[in-house]
Every structure is written in C-alpha cells, then in structure tokens.
Amino acid sequence: MAGKDDDVKVLGVVVSPFAIRVRIALNIKGVSYEYVEEDIFNKSELLLTSNPVHKKVPVLIHGGKPISESLVIVQYVDEVWAAAPSVLPADPYDRAVARFWAAYVDNNVSTVLYTVLAMAMSPKLFDEQLLMFPGMAGVLFAATEEERAAKAEETLAALAQLEKAFAECAGGKAFFGGDSIGYVDLALGSNLHWFEALRRLFGVALLDAGKTPLLAAWAKRFVEAEAAKGVVPDAGVAVELGKKLQARAAAASTAA
Amino acid sequence: MAGKDDDVKVLGVVVSPFAIRVRIALNIKGVSYEYVEEDIFNKSELLLTSNPVHKKVPVLIHGGKPISESLVIVQYVDEVWAAAPSVLPADPYDRAVARFWAAYVDNNVSTVLYTVLAMAMSPKLFDEQLLMFPGMAGVLFAATEEERAAKAEETLAALAQLEKAFAECAGGKAFFGGDSIGYVDLALGSNLHWFEALRRLFGVALLDAGKTPLLAAWAKRFVEAEAAKGVVPDAGVAVELGKKLQARAAAASTAA
Incomplete structure (x- = not known):
C-alpha cells in the first residue's frame, strides 16, 4: 500500500454528515489526508472545478483525481485501501x-x-x-x-x-x-x-x-x-x- | 459457479426501468431466472413480504433471500457471478x-x-x-x-x-x-x-x-x-x- 495514501485531500464542511463519513472511513483505513474546510455560501474554485456537476461537498481528491458523492467515496476508499479493516462486509x-x-x-x-x-x-x-x-x-x-x-x-x-x-x-x-x-x-x-x-x-x-x-x-x-x-x-x-x-x-x- | 444460479426470481413490472436493469444484468451474467410480473396497483403477498420497507419492485430473490433497490441488486449480481462479464469496471x-x-x-x-x-x-x-x-x-x-x-x-x-x-x-x-x-x-x-x-x-x-x-x-x-x-x-x-x-x-x- 505504500504510496497509495500519498496526496489525499478531502473538501468538506465540518457539520456535513456526508463529509464526516468520508473522513471517518479514511481514519478506519489509517490513511492520512489533508482536510480543507469549505464555505458553503462561498465555494472555492477547487470545489467548483472538482465537482462541476453538483458543486457540493464532500469531494475526495486522490492523486489529483476527484471523486464525489459520499457513499461513492466511502466505497472507493474501501476498495483502494482494501487490506486495512473493511467498511463493507465481505459477503x-x-x-x-x-x-x-x-x-x-x-x-x-x-x-x-x-x-x-x-x-x-x-x-x-x-x-x-x-x-x-x-x-x-x-x-x-x-x-x-x-x-x-x-x-x-x-x-x-x-x-x-x-x-x-x-x-x-x-x-x-x-x-x-x-x-x-x-x-x-x-x-x-x-x-x-x-x-x-x-x-x-x-x-x-x-x-x-x-x-x-x-x-x-x-x-x-x-x-x-x-x-x-x-x-x-x-x-x-x-x-x-x-x-x-x-x-x-x-x-x-x-x-x- | 454451479448451483449459484439455482433458484433466482425477479419480481418486476415490465415497464419499470428499475426492474429492467436487474433483468439485463442477469442476462449479461448468463443467469437463468424466473420473472414474476407484479401489478403495482395490487401488489402480491410475496412482494410485500420480500420488500416490507419500500413495498416496491424490483426484488431479486436468490436462494430464498430477498434483495431490494435496483442498483444494490445489480451490484449484488455483479459480485455473486463475478466470473462472468463484469458490469462494474475493475479499477x-x-x-x-x-x-x-x-x-x-x-x-x-x-x-x-x-x-x-x-x-x-x-x-x-x-x-x-x-x-x-x-x-x-x-x-x-x-x-x-x-x-x-x-x-x-x-x-x-x-x-x-x-x-x-x-x-x-x-x-x-x-x-x-x-x-x-x-x-x-x-x-x-x-x-x-x-x-x-x-x-x-x-x-x-x-x-x-x-x-x-x-x-x-x-x-x-x-x-x-x-x-x-x-x-x-x-x-x-x-x-x-x-x-x-x-x-x-x-x-x-x-x-x-
């Protein structure tokens, strides 16, 4: 897994349930990440370009590639860092x-x-x-x-x-x-x-x-x-x- | 995969996009299944007991166990019959x-x-x-x-x-x-x-x-x-x- 957890960024809002689940999933996997707090009433250029379709948090940016929608991100995290404790069951x-x-x-x-x-x-x-x-x-x-x-x-x-x-x-x-x-x-x-x-x-x-x-x-x-x-x-x-x-x-x- | 495609049933409605995607997914996998047409205005006891939370089609019943929500079912089909052509990409x-x-x-x-x-x-x-x-x-x-x-x-x-x-x-x-x-x-x-x-x-x-x-x-x-x-x-x-x-x-x- 070396290198996999390089360059992980989460765009979130501190009270957003959707951002929170992404951050906890990364913690479960032991992945260190940079957390960027967004202002939902004044969104950053990075958020707007990373999630041009919905323009909302959370966005996970991994190795420069953005992923949106919280449950999609959680499944991505589970699949990429598959060797760490699982989020979804195996069966x-x-x-x-x-x-x-x-x-x-x-x-x-x-x-x-x-x-x-x-x-x-x-x-x-x-x-x-x-x-x-x-x-x-x-x-x-x-x-x-x-x-x-x-x-x-x-x-x-x-x-x-x-x-x-x-x-x-x-x-x-x-x-x-x-x-x-x-x-x-x-x-x-x-x-x-x-x-x-x-x-x-x-x-x-x-x-x-x-x-x-x-x-x-x-x-x-x-x-x-x-x-x-x-x-x-x-x-x-x-x-x-x-x-x-x-x-x-x-x-x-x-x-x- | 022997035995895995025994006893597969789909409760659907012929015009339902959600039922259609389940049936095509099973076809992609080459799984034979029994299709049961539901009357949405007069639902069967089997539908009501198989999906008690939402009471809607489609339901996949595999080996007696019911699964609901079309995209959840499609992912299940992809995971159970994993050796057949994939629905989701690998990466x-x-x-x-x-x-x-x-x-x-x-x-x-x-x-x-x-x-x-x-x-x-x-x-x-x-x-x-x-x-x-x-x-x-x-x-x-x-x-x-x-x-x-x-x-x-x-x-x-x-x-x-x-x-x-x-x-x-x-x-x-x-x-x-x-x-x-x-x-x-x-x-x-x-x-x-x-x-x-x-x-x-x-x-x-x-x-x-x-x-x-x-x-x-x-x-x-x-x-x-x-x-x-x-x-x-x-x-x-x-x-x-x-x-x-x-x-x-x-x-x-x-x-x-």
Missing part, C-alpha cells in the same frame, strides 16, 4: 443489505444538507420543495409546530426501522458492521450532532432511549470510537448553522 | 465514476416510477410532491404545457451532462462500460422506452440526435444488444401506463 448478500440501509438513511434521515444545495440554487426552488423534505430537513424547515411534530414522527418511524435493522445486522455486536464501524454505521452515525442540534433547537428527541434503546446505546459507542474522534463535531456548530438556514428559508418563503 | 476510480453517473441518472432522469410509489402511499402526499419531481416524472406530471417545457429542458440538460460523461467514460467505444453494457448503460438504457413514450404522448424529444448525437447512437446499440433483447419493452406499454398515471395524478390534484 455479497451482507454487502447488499448494508447498501440498502445506507440508502435508506440518506432518503429518510440525513437530509439537512440537501436543503443547502436547494437554497444555493434558487430561493424559489427551495420554497417549492419545502413540503417535500423528509427526515431531519423536514424537522428543521417546518413552517408550523404541527408540521414539525409530523416530520419528527416520520423521522422517528424511520429510526424505528433502523432499530430493527440494527438488531438484524449487528446480531448482538457493537455496530451495524459487527465489531467495528461499517458502512451503515458511517451513514447514520455521521448525523448524530444534527440529532442533538434538533433537540436543542426544538426539543425534538430523535434518538430516544425509550423508543430505540439499541440505537441510543450504539450512538454512544459510535462517537467514542477511535476513528470518529475529532470528526463528529459538537452539536453547537450544527445549532448555529441550523438557525442560519432557518432564517434563509423564512426569507425565501417571504420573497416567493 | 476503483472507474467504479467510482460509474457509481456517480448511475446515481445521477436516477436523480435526474429515471424518475417516472417513483411517482407510482408516492401515489400508492397517499394522493395528498403525491399532490404535495408534484412540483418536486425532476426528470421524466416532471415531464409526465406537469400541470401546464409551460411547466412541461421547463421540465423537458431540465431533463435535456441532464442528458447533455450524460453525453459529456459518455465521451469521457466510453473513450470511443460502444458503451459507457466499454465494449459491452456496464453499470451506467444499465441505469440509463433501462429508460429508453419511457423516452419514446414521452415523445408519443407530448412530442417531447429527450433523446435528440442533434443535441446528444453520441447518446442517440448509443441507444440504438443498447436495445440491440443480446442481453437487452426481449427485456426493453415496446413504448406502447409505457404510453398506456403514462396515461393511467396522469389520470390518477389529475384526480389526486382535484381531490386535495
């Missing part, structure tokens, strides 16, 4: 199950940062899409307390599905991936600071030891894992960004 | 590029059947989401001719991106995957009958030899490839379903 069926649940997390839970993209594109577009957001974005951008409660219920139902999936995938072990952090762990665990931010902002408890006890215990193990240390940020940063995004959404709503 | 970077573009196709082009799911869940939900659909669903469900033209423009812009991607990925060869059908070919090629259906229904030409000449020529090669024969349906079936879906959408809109 094709187990891999399919992990890919299924990771996609489920992205479609139903970790949706907050999609909205940033929508807003950056056009406030009108954002406004039109407002009703559509599932998961955490729905909670953050709800227009009324009633809508917020409904979106929180939806997200809790998704997490109840994931609680069941955890029981099936982990089989009594510490993580979805078994004894160490795997693909689904990365997908879901990269959102924990947003769960806490939504609790602080609105009193919405998405990770509830009463409703999803396995996930509540799993979350503690996730943030304490060696590979996650220093990557999962304090919820305060998400609270601040959440407030900023809410204000922009309200302004877009009024302008539309 | 990790090329694999990442293929995964990126396949996701791009699903988010920007092949969106028609998502709407079926939304409608089945709740007409109100469907109505709220109406403005949101990108790609072909946007063209199909546009409320006005002006909106339809705008959605067609968006989809054409996505196809222009894919034209550029084709030039880069195929490098002068016949397919995104090189000399034979690969991952991105499956993702995009499984939509060709819907392109034609939208042309017949609304005169919208999504695949235009003037605008995307490489893709127009590629589409002809795709439908004539051995693995795709008998799987890509006649556009007439999509036209009929398109009309039915439009009527349901209009009814949902009125009821909301």
Whole structure:
C-alpha cells in the first residue's frame, strides 16, 4: 500500500454528515489526508472545478483525481485501501443489505444538507420543495409546530426501522458492521450532532432511549470510537448553522 | 459457479426501468431466472413480504433471500457471478465514476416510477410532491404545457451532462462500460422506452440526435444488444401506463 495514501485531500464542511463519513472511513483505513474546510455560501474554485456537476461537498481528491458523492467515496476508499479493516462486509448478500440501509438513511434521515444545495440554487426552488423534505430537513424547515411534530414522527418511524435493522445486522455486536464501524454505521452515525442540534433547537428527541434503546446505546459507542474522534463535531456548530438556514428559508418563503 | 444460479426470481413490472436493469444484468451474467410480473396497483403477498420497507419492485430473490433497490441488486449480481462479464469496471476510480453517473441518472432522469410509489402511499402526499419531481416524472406530471417545457429542458440538460460523461467514460467505444453494457448503460438504457413514450404522448424529444448525437447512437446499440433483447419493452406499454398515471395524478390534484 505504500504510496497509495500519498496526496489525499478531502473538501468538506465540518457539520456535513456526508463529509464526516468520508473522513471517518479514511481514519478506519489509517490513511492520512489533508482536510480543507469549505464555505458553503462561498465555494472555492477547487470545489467548483472538482465537482462541476453538483458543486457540493464532500469531494475526495486522490492523486489529483476527484471523486464525489459520499457513499461513492466511502466505497472507493474501501476498495483502494482494501487490506486495512473493511467498511463493507465481505459477503455479497451482507454487502447488499448494508447498501440498502445506507440508502435508506440518506432518503429518510440525513437530509439537512440537501436543503443547502436547494437554497444555493434558487430561493424559489427551495420554497417549492419545502413540503417535500423528509427526515431531519423536514424537522428543521417546518413552517408550523404541527408540521414539525409530523416530520419528527416520520423521522422517528424511520429510526424505528433502523432499530430493527440494527438488531438484524449487528446480531448482538457493537455496530451495524459487527465489531467495528461499517458502512451503515458511517451513514447514520455521521448525523448524530444534527440529532442533538434538533433537540436543542426544538426539543425534538430523535434518538430516544425509550423508543430505540439499541440505537441510543450504539450512538454512544459510535462517537467514542477511535476513528470518529475529532470528526463528529459538537452539536453547537450544527445549532448555529441550523438557525442560519432557518432564517434563509423564512426569507425565501417571504420573497416567493 | 454451479448451483449459484439455482433458484433466482425477479419480481418486476415490465415497464419499470428499475426492474429492467436487474433483468439485463442477469442476462449479461448468463443467469437463468424466473420473472414474476407484479401489478403495482395490487401488489402480491410475496412482494410485500420480500420488500416490507419500500413495498416496491424490483426484488431479486436468490436462494430464498430477498434483495431490494435496483442498483444494490445489480451490484449484488455483479459480485455473486463475478466470473462472468463484469458490469462494474475493475479499477476503483472507474467504479467510482460509474457509481456517480448511475446515481445521477436516477436523480435526474429515471424518475417516472417513483411517482407510482408516492401515489400508492397517499394522493395528498403525491399532490404535495408534484412540483418536486425532476426528470421524466416532471415531464409526465406537469400541470401546464409551460411547466412541461421547463421540465423537458431540465431533463435535456441532464442528458447533455450524460453525453459529456459518455465521451469521457466510453473513450470511443460502444458503451459507457466499454465494449459491452456496464453499470451506467444499465441505469440509463433501462429508460429508453419511457423516452419514446414521452415523445408519443407530448412530442417531447429527450433523446435528440442533434443535441446528444453520441447518446442517440448509443441507444440504438443498447436495445440491440443480446442481453437487452426481449427485456426493453415496446413504448406502447409505457404510453398506456403514462396515461393511467396522469389520470390518477389529475384526480389526486382535484381531490386535495
């Protein structure tokens, strides 16, 4: 593997679940990398040229070649540094199950940062899409307390599905991936600071030891894992960004 | 590989791009399978129990174990029957590029059947989401001719991106995957009958030899490839379903 981990760069945003999963995956593999913080409201030339199609973080640049889309990057990392601990399981069926649940997390839970993209594109577009957001974005951008409660219920139902999936995938072990952090762990665990931010902002408890006890215990193990240390940020940063995004959404709503 | 292709079943819908890509992938691998046509408006018990989370096609059942989500299934097929021609390239970077573009196709082009799911869940939900659909669903469900033209423009812009991607990925060869059908070919090629259906229904030409000449020529090669024969349906079936879906959408809109 000598030389393989030369020249690895990650363009990210410190609160982005999508950037966080890439960074933890690199840590699992023991790959050292340069981390570059992006300003989502004022993107760098490097980001715009590295991901010209979506213009969003994360981007992994390895040996000068850019790769976008967080789960695509995580799989790339797993394949390039194949000799280090695996992120995806070895068995094709187990891999399919992990890919299924990771996609489920992205479609139903970790949706907050999609909205940033929508807003950056056009406030009108954002406004039109407002009703559509599932998961955490729905909670953050709800227009009324009633809508917020409904979106929180939806997200809790998704997490109840994931609680069941955890029981099936982990089989009594510490993580979805078994004894160490795997693909689904990365997908879901990269959102924990947003769960806490939504609790602080609105009193919405998405990770509830009463409703999803396995996930509540799993979350503690996730943030304490060696590979996650220093990557999962304090919820305060998400609270601040959440407030900023809410204000922009309200302004877009009024302008539309 | 003896025994591996025993007991393979696909639950699909004949016009579903997502089911079509699974069936072509199995054909590429030379795996014989039982195909079960589902009625999306009256789903079978087998479908509901095999994919309890999403309750949608396609499902691959291999040796009694169900796998859902079309691109997850295609990757599973590629990994299980690894000795047969590959769907994904071997090089990790090329694999990442293929995964990126396949996701791009699903988010920007092949969106028609998502709407079926939304409608089945709740007409109100469907109505709220109406403005949101990108790609072909946007063209199909546009409320006005002006909106339809705008959605067609968006989809054409996505196809222009894919034209550029084709030039880069195929490098002068016949397919995104090189000399034979690969991952991105499956993702995009499984939509060709819907392109034609939208042309017949609304005169919208999504695949235009003037605008995307490489893709127009590629589409002809795709439908004539051995693995795709008998799987890509006649556009007439999509036209009929398109009309039915439009009527349901209009009814949902009125009821909301």
